[in-house]
Amino acid sequence: MDGLDDDVRVCIAAVIRRGAGPVGLWIVTNILVRGYRKAMFRCWGLPQHCSLKAAPAGTASAHASAPPEAVWQVLTDVTRVGEWSHECHTATWTDGSTHAAVGAQFRGSNRAGSARWSRPCTIYLCNAPSEFGYRTQGGRLMRDSTEWYFALEPEDGGTCIIQRYRIRSLAMWADRLGWLIIPAHHDRHAALERDLERLAAIAAREAGPTGPPPARLKHIKQEAL
16 A cells, blocks of 8 residues: 555555454554565665664765766775775775676775674676666675665766665664664764765866866867857
8 A cells, every 4th residue: 555645545444454353454564564564675665664773775965076987987996985985994896806897796894983894795787977886785694785876967067976875674683783883874964975075076186177168168169160
């Protein structure tokens, strides 16, 4: 019934209650619903299916004066992530991977306060110079996986950098422990925006002048005519 109008939901819920009876309704709403929510959260990452304390998803953005191609060069060289990320200080290519491509793998090492951890990552999206994405994968104990997505869109002669993440899975105990020992994860928006601003600054510095100023362009055009 997710996504249906309220009137339709009420009607369907009434039919289910009458058909299931009190015992069946209790089983559905207290036992079967747990598996449903987990499956839907893995599929869609929507907050109504999430029982985690950590934010299941987030978005940040920043403007870069450099063109998308320049931002792409820095972003997709994962070995440089420590130059702009507040949390991931090191990343190395693994399993024979040497550059960004779908299926390429790397390992990222992170720190936040006293917490230290690393995760293998697999690139699932690599459309130069506009979209880049990878998924982290934890072990069987924590059962954690997070999806990271970046979009580079031309904007005002530069680039709008958009970053999104969503938790695909996470053990409940790991979520509660992380909430206690990594308070920086309670609200990550500001930190992620600063990451993108640093990324934008690096790309702008390395891109250098993007061309002659408008007045010079006009002069060149007149000479050509």
